[in-house]
Amino acid sequence: MKHFLSQVYTTYVGLFGWLNWFSYISTVIFRPVVLVILYAVLGRFAGSPDVVRSYSLGIAAYTMAVIILPGITQCYTYDRSGGTLSFMFASPVNRIENYLARSVLHFPNGLLSFISTLVAAWIMVGLDFGTVNWGGFIMGALVIAFTLTALGEFLGTFAIVFRDWSNIQTIFVGLILVFSGVIIPLDIYPAPVREIARLLPVTNGLVSLQSTFSGNPLADTVYSLLREAVTGLVYLVAGYFAFRIFEIAAKRKGTLEQETF
Amino acid sequence: MYQLRALLASVVQQWKQISFNFGNLGFFLATIPMAVVYTWIAMQKGDHAVLSYLSVGLPLMTVWSGVAFRIGYTLSSELSSQVLQFVYISRTPVIVVSLGKALAQVLWGLPVGIVSFIVIFVMTRTVPVVSQPLALIVSLLLVIIGITVASLFFSPLMVLVGGRGGFFNTVIPFGLVLSGFVFPVDKLPVVLVVPARLMPTAWAMDGIRLSLMTGSTWTEIFTSWGLCLLTSVILGVITFCMFRIVERRLRVTGTRDFY
Numbered sequence: 001m002k003h004f005l006s007q008v009y010t011t012y013v014g015l016f017g018w019l020n021w022f023s024y025i026s027t028v029i030f031r032p033v034v035l036v037i038l039y040a041v042l043g044r045f046a047g048s049p050d051v052v053r054s055y056s057l058g059i060a061a062y063t064m065a066v067i068i069l070p071g072i073t074q075c076y077t078y079d080r081s082g083g084t085l086s087f088m089f090a091s092p093v094n095r096i097e098n099y100l101a102r103s104v105l106h107f108p109n110g111l112l113s114f115i116s117t118l119v120a121a122w123i124m125v126g127l128d129f130g131t132v133n134w135g136g137f138i139m140g141a142l143v144i145a146f147t148l149t150a151l152g153e154f155l156g157t158f159a160i161v162f163r164d165w166s167n168i169q170t171i172f173v174g175l176i177l178v179f180s181g182v183i184i185p186l187d188i189y190p191a192p193v194r195e196i197a198r199l200l201p202v203t204n205g206l207v208s209l210q211s212t213f214s215g216n217p218l219a220d221t222v223y224s225l226l227r228e229a230v231t232g233l234v235y236l237v238a239g240y241f242a243f244r245i246f247e248i249a250a251k252r253k254g255t256l257e258q259e260t261f
Numbered sequence: 262m263y264q265l266r267a268l269l270a271s272v273v274q275q276w277k278q279i280s281f282n283f284g285n286l287g288f289f290l291a292t293i294p295m296a297v298v299y300t301w302i303a304m305q306k307g308d309h310a311v312l313s314y315l316s317v318g319l320p321l322m323t324v325w326s327g328v329a330f331r332i333g334y335t336l337s338s339e340l341s342s343q344v345l346q347f348v349y350i351s352r353t354p355v356i357v358v359s360l361g362k363a364l365a366q367v368l369w370g371l372p373v374g375i376v377s378f379i380v381i382f383v384m385t386r387t388v389p390v391v392s393q394p395l396a397l398i399v400s401l402l403l404v405i406i407g408i409t410v411a412s413l414f415f416s417p418l419m420v421l422v423g424g425r426g427g428f429f430n431t432v433i434p435f436g437l438v439l440s441g442f443v444f445p446v447d448k449l450p451v452v453l454v455v456p457a458r459l460m461p462t463a464w465a466m467d468g469i470r471l472s473l474m475t476g477s478t479w480t481e482i483f484t485s486w487g488l489c490l491l492t493s494v495i496l497g498v499i500t501f502c503m504f505r506i507v508e509r510r511l512r513v514t515g516t517r518d519f520y
Binding site for chain 2: 023024026031034038039042043044045167173175178
């Protein structure tokens with residue numbers, strides 16, 4: 001446990017590039033506020049001034065993605081580019097412990113962004129919390145944050161074998177924005193696209209989040225929430241296998257500082 | 262003349278340095294989903310004037326989002342790569358070199374705007390109806406100038422704030438709010454209209470809006486162009502002063518290779 005906690009701390013402090021007061025506060029707290037302003041004014045310009053109220057939950061879920069995914073991907077990218085990953089590979093440290101430790105402190109960052117967005121939407125567009133089923137709603141937010149964290153772990157491991165991997169999280173953030181239903185509803189897409197979209201984090205969890213926000217019992221959308229959790233577990237397990245396979249490949253080919261594939 | 266030659270040389274140097282790899286390409290293309298979502302929101306009411314405005318503004322937004330970040334890091338990258346001292350030794354002012362690099366980045370980013378325009382066209386099947394084509398062309402050029410000047414502003418600023426990672430995470434969305442690419446800045450709350458009016462792009466986008474709509478007068482268009490140029494000059498002077506502060510700090514304090 002001591003080793004695990006020490007890795008949680010060192011990987012976060014040493015490898016999270018936005019951990020200075022300006023970047024952290026502006027990214028976690030202010031960026032969600034700016035996004036709410038952006039969508040609110042766009043809605044007003046486009047003739048639907050109340051539109052941001054219906055998108056608020058989606059925007060809140062999206063802001064979790066924009067802090068968690070880059071945060072974890074940085075952890076792997078900087079570990080490799082800074083030359084410290086090779087020390088970890090040379091050590092007998094428990095790999096699963098190291099793999100899991102990298103994401104722990106990024107999880108609460110997502111929740112902070114989520115809260116910040118909701119507070120901004122409450123202040124700026126009068127998001128109504130009067131009917132929220134808080135238990136189900138909080139559960140939904142936690143599960144979405146977990147799934148995003150798992151996706152971050154999965155994507156991050158690829159930085160071990162590919163250069164220029166850091167931008168892939170930007171692509172995934174874009175996919176989540178367009179296909180997970182945060183703003184554009186899923187039902188406008190053809191059925192095959194909808195099914196692919198359900199493989200993304202947020203897509204299933206957002207259904208539960210929106211339902212419990214309206215005051216419906218969690219039982220109504222428990223299937224969606226379970227599917228979200230299972231999606232996260234699949235990413236987490238796949239990420240671990242990728243972490244191990246990429247270590248072996250990079251060692252065997254001697255390509256830790258280059259492209260392995 | 263020598264300055265112009267140096268400017269062109271730094272455009273070429275930066276152009277060669279931009280490699281056409283996944284990292285660079287992905288960075289620009291990643292802004293397109295944002296354009297898709299904004300277009301979808303605008304399509305809900307289907308106001309043709311709004312869609313026309315976004316058809317022009319959103320591609321420019323994707324260009325700005327990409328280049329502001331890259332231009333912002335040019336000076337601090339030179340500092341961390343320990344080549345900034347050579348720029349200071351040369352007689353060419355650093356701002357000329359940085360401007361050349363900024364122009365190269367903007368040129369590199371322009372095709373992304375075209376891709377973005379195609380995406381928006383596919384979604385809306387709408388071609389912007391232009392009332393004053395000549396005014397639109399000039400306004401577009403002014404937007405490009407505005408993007409370059411506004412992005413260059415961040416180059417010395419990044420050094421002055423210590424080259425912190427994540428600096429642009431809020432700056433870029435905030436810049437989008439204030440720059441007028443997505444909506445005319447008059448739609449903003451009053452408290453944000455004032456800083457928005459300091460952005461050259463906000464005035465240039467006014468020029469674009471006026472050239473798209475019927476009934477606008479040349480006086481209004483010329484006013485927006487003039488104010489765009491004026492704010493560009495003001496922002497340019499502030500940027501120049503910041504370059505001087507960076508230079509003084511690096512030379513006088515002897516911390517040339519440190520922040």
